[in-house]
Amino acid sequence: MKIVILTLSDRGYRGEREDKSGPTIAEFMKKMGAEIIAQDILPDDAPVISDKLVYYADELQADLVLTTGGTGFSPRDFTPEATKKIIDREVPGFAEAMRQESLKITPHAMLSRATSGIRGRTLIINLPGSPKACRECLETIKPALPHGLEVLRGQVDSCATE
Helix, strand or coil: CEEEEEEECHHHHCCCCCCCHHHHHHHHHHHCCCEEEEEEEECCCHHHHHHHHHHHHHHCCCCEEEEECCCCCCCCCCHHHHHHHHCCEECHHHHHHHHHHHHCCCHHHHHCCCCEEEECCEEEEEECCCHHHHHHHHHHHCCCHHHHHHHHCCCCCCCCCC
16 A cells, blocks of 8 residues: 655744654554555645645655544544545545543544545545644554555555445
């Protein structure tokens, strides 16, 4: 599985804050056998985010793009809007499952606006901005992720389980 990790943070982009979520995601995904083909930090700027997501899907042909940050209520949180602008189809199950499980830990999970969707043969999933929340959300979606990517790549015929 070829993946890209994209951190969205104005302060991280300017070097004013260390990105801890991106490396947390990378460590988790490497344990799942993923090959990280790109890892970037961008400012919270919707057009820039959308352009980069298109590049990852169309040019790099990543199987999976995991974003971290920019999913809350802050005036500069545009990750869901940037994602929705470039996807072909929404995949609400991942975001719903992450919110559902996160609500068992904190009521603040209902503030997440994270989304997920497909562009071409690339799955894009928005994760929260904190390393702890990223790990928790990845644990939640881990059971469905490999099969979903196999279906998306055409390696299996359907989502039906045997």
